Amino acid sequence: MWDFPLFPDRATAIAWRVDAVFFFELAICLAFTALICFLILFYATKYRKGSRADRSNPVSSNHLLEVVWIGIPLAISMVIFVVGTVVYYQMFQVPPDAPEVYAMGRQWMWQIEHPGGKREINELHIPLGQPVKLLLSSQDVIHSFYVPAFRVKQDAVPGRFTSMWFQPDKVGKFHLYCAEYCGTKHSGMIGWVVVMEPADYQRWLETGPSTTPMATSGEQLFKSYGCSGCHGVNATVRAPLLDGVYGHSVPLEGGTIVTADERYIRDSILLPASQVVAGYKPVMPTYQGRIKEDELLKIIAYIKALGRKNERVEK
Ligand code: HEC
Numbered sequence: 040m041w042d043f044p045l046f047p048d049r050a051t052a053i054a055w056r057v058d059a060v061f062f063f064e065l066a067i068c069l070a071f072t073a074l075i076c077f078l079i080l081f082y083a084t085k086y087r088k089g090s091r092a093d094r095s096n097p098v099s100s101n102h103l104l105e106v107v108w109i110g111i112p113l114a115i116s117m118v119i120f121v122v123g124t125v126v127y128y129q130m131f132q133v134p135p136d137a138p139e140v141y142a143m144g145r146q147w148m149w150q151i152e153h154p155g156g157k158r159e160i161n162e163l164h165i166p167l168g169q170p171v172k173l174l175l176s177s178q179d180v181i182h183s184f185y186v187p188a189f190r191v192k193q194d195a196v197p198g199r200f201t202s203m204w205f206q207p208d209k210v211g212k213f214h215l216y217c218a219e220y221c222g223t224k225h226s227g228m229i230g231w232v233v234v235m236e237p238a239d240y241q242r243w244l245e246t247g248p249s250t251t252p253m254a255t256s257g258e259q260l261f262k263s264y265g266c267s268g269c270h271g272v273n274a275t276v277r278a279p280l281l282d283g284v285y286g287h288s289v290p291l292e293g294g295t296i297v298t299a300d301e302r303y304i305r306d307s308i309l310l311p312a313s314q315v316v317a318g319y320k321p322v323m324p325t326y327q328g329r330i331k332e333d334e335l336l337k338i339i340a341y342i343k344a345l346g347r348k349n350e351r352v353e354k
């Protein structure tokens with residue numbers, strides 16, 4: 040069978056909106072292409088050699104005409120800007136209740152870890168009709184998480200977190216690509232996003248070997264790396280308790296106030312001297328190069344879980 044789809048599947052609500060922006064801009068381009076072709080033919084005919092068109096008194100300036108050809112393109116480009124911005128905001132405003140899945144890019148695969156600790160490689164299983172937030176990171180070079188059927192794409196950058204979200208509205212298997220040239224086997228860095236009925240998804244989560252939730256593994260690492268020696272309740276070093284830090288504002292030495300998101304916690308661990316909490320001494324050692332990327336994700340998941348349990352406490 041001759042099967043040549045011009046467009047990939049549309050499996051999220053945003054997919055239609057992205058396509059609508061595309062078709063809208065395409066329509067504008069086509070309209071102007073048609074207009075220009077028409078004018079070329081029209082004037083080429085009218086002023087062809089030997090025609091009796093009036094060539095006396097050529098127009099040298101026409102203010103009305105200039106206002107029109109500046110005004111109309113300006114109005115059109117502002118409309119394109121507004122339409123694009125609206126869709127962009129919809130794409131990047133993550134619903135607050137979306138569960139977080141970690142996706143780590145490395146040469147040349149996607150390692151996925153669900154909050155419950157279930158892991159997969161080059162496959163992401165998600166339930167139908169529910170928003171999912173992906174927290175992206177990279178162990179080596181820049182990768183890019185790209186699901187054409189969802190019309191979303193986001194870089195995974197070493198040394199920091201980026202995030203994306205989507206809400207699938209179609210059951211099925213959809214291509215997952217790395218969309219950033221990342222070395223020899225970049226083209227092999229592909230996989231599937233599998234959208235399942237919520238009940239099937241629940242069953243899928245429960246199959247396979249039992250898993251340790253990320254936050255639990257994180258707690259163990261928190262102890263084995265000696266974090267608890269300073270941040271624990273009974274520590275002798277004066278360090279902030281981390282309970283409740285996630286999602287709250289932190290006053291820093293120097294007067295600025297930041298919100299403790301994943302990025303802040305990550306920087307606090309890898310580059311502690313860059314952001315020192317007000318009232319504390321910069322005694323925390325850097326863990327750059329000592330903690331592996333996937334371990335870091337677990338420690339962060341642990342600190343975030345602390346944040347949900349308790350309100351911020353002072354020590
Ligand atoms: C030698 C003691 C010490 C150790 C070990 C230590 N920290 Fe810290 N940590 C501190 C101190 C002191 C601060 C506050 C000053 C600053 O921001 O650097 C801090 C700040 C932080 C912050 C920011 C807290 C806030 O309230 O904003 C985080 C997050 C953090 N540490 C996580 C960790 C993790 C994770 C580990 C283990 C991998 C760790 N720390 C190991 C002493 C320590």
Ligand SMILES: [Cu+2]
Nearest residue numbers: 182217221228
């Ligand atoms: Cu890649």
